[in-house]
Amino acid sequence: MTATNKAKCVLLVDDDPVSLWLQKEVMRLYDDEVSHTHEASNGEEALEFILQYCDDQVIRFPEHCPDLILLDLNMPVMDGFAFLEAFQKIDSRYKDSMRVVVLTSSNNPDDKKKLEPYPVEKYVNKPLTSEKLEAILGS
């Protein structure tokens, strides 16, 4: 567990509580790199959380501003794709510091194609293992 980056804040976006728990457990193994994790159960909640930090006037607890977003695709209310669509519209001053990695159980190639227009850094298949997380954090 090499410390390659400064401490990160990760936003986990998934409607499945078991999946969220698993992701958090894996995160715990890298607690020297990941200082904070937050959860959102759908795209809308995730967006709300992020938008708090997209305003120069209000910067509260900057250590809680997410650097990495692990995004599930299949969610109610607002799914991964809709989230990304809205995420695109955020001012690049704030957007560019947030990395988006899609973490999904679907291996449908159509889904991969649909993600092309969005700034998704990686496409990772569930379950999230420590090797996979290391690869994500490492880059």
Place this chain on the structure above:
Amino acid sequence: MSISSLARTHVFLIIVALLACAVLITINHYSSRINSSIRAYVAGESYYSKGQKDASRQLAFYLLSGDERHYELFKEYLQIPLGDSIARVNLQNGGHIDTVRAGFLQGMNHPDDVDDLIWLFKNFQHLSFMSKAIDIWRDADGLIAELNQLGKLINVHNQNIYASNYEDKNGLRQAAEEVWLLEIEELTNSLTAKEREFSRHMGETARYIGGILYFFNILFILLTIGSATLLFIRLLRGMQESKNQLIIKNENLRDLNHRLDHFIYASSHDLKAPINNMEGLMGMIDKSSLPKGDLILLEKMSFVMANLKQTIHDIEALIKTDRLGQGDKEEIDLRSLIKQIITENEFGIEQSNADIKMELEAERLIYPKIAMKSILQNLISNALKYRSPDRNCQIRIKSWQEGEHSFISVSDNGIGLDLSKSGEKLFGMFKRFHSHVPGSGLGLYAVKQAIERNGGSISVSSEVQKGTTFVIKL
């Protein structure tokens, strides 16, 4: 409309058409016989008339000349109308048929016509047209009888005047002869009038019957055509109905199929999340702290999970191939397709230390690309899965052309199969022959489906511990 009432309408129309035909045939048969008989009567009448005129002339000669030969001729000629008279009387009084026949033959009627003459009389004598003709005939016969009587009188007269002791008192002979001559003329004229009346009446009757026949022919022909047309229209409509229903049923089936596919796809998709969670959770278990028994259990659980995952993957693939199996044919560069598959399976291939070689005589194929990719993917991954632990995995992919057909073969040097045991079941659904490797048994089934859907076939040859070869004919 229920089937039975529909059938009843059809049967009804068929019966109407058949009946109309039968009536037509009957009407025509009888009318033609009637007309033939009428013609026979008209012909017979002309013999009657000629006979009567000849007799009258002979009688006149006899009266004037006294020559007995004229009297003989008179009697001879008169037999003709008398014959007809005999026939008529016997027909009206139910006399013996032979007498009737003899009478008509005496009347110089053609022997072939006699049956018709009798038939018409017997069957129609009470109908107005026939009874009127018979009346005229009867009147004429009466006049013939008078002529006959006159003849006898003249005969007696002549016997007297040509006897040796005849004396003509007061020119009686002249007077009597003049009267008789007049009578002969009158009778002849009356008879002629009757004969004409008979002829004309029969002619009118024939025309009248012809008219009726024409009318009924048209009527029943129209009826036949009408019911046949109705029947035809009904049948056509019935066929259209059935065709429409078939189309609807087809669409419903297709709909159902799509919905089923969608359901299965959605279900398998939904199953992935919990499976991935299970995998993750199992991965979290600290194996180093587990007792040996639990470790084995954990291993087996992992194996089951892998199996489950593979099954779902195969189901998805199966549905995709089912849907896309037909697909659009395109030109495929076989070499680059295989290279693509190798790249996508890089990890598995490296792990198995496999060596994949291509010997492609036929480099270009016309085939649906997705189906071909799926087929080759399946066969290659099978070859990798069932490799032998004793040697390096070698996979040979060949392609060649035989006449119109292209062939592809995928061979490996893996553990092989005993085909005498597995044989046909190899390509069956959910059939597996090795339990130490995870799999659902759907792969080869999907492969066979895709190949056969595109009009080809697949065969396999294998030897245990030597290897397996699949040959695809496109």
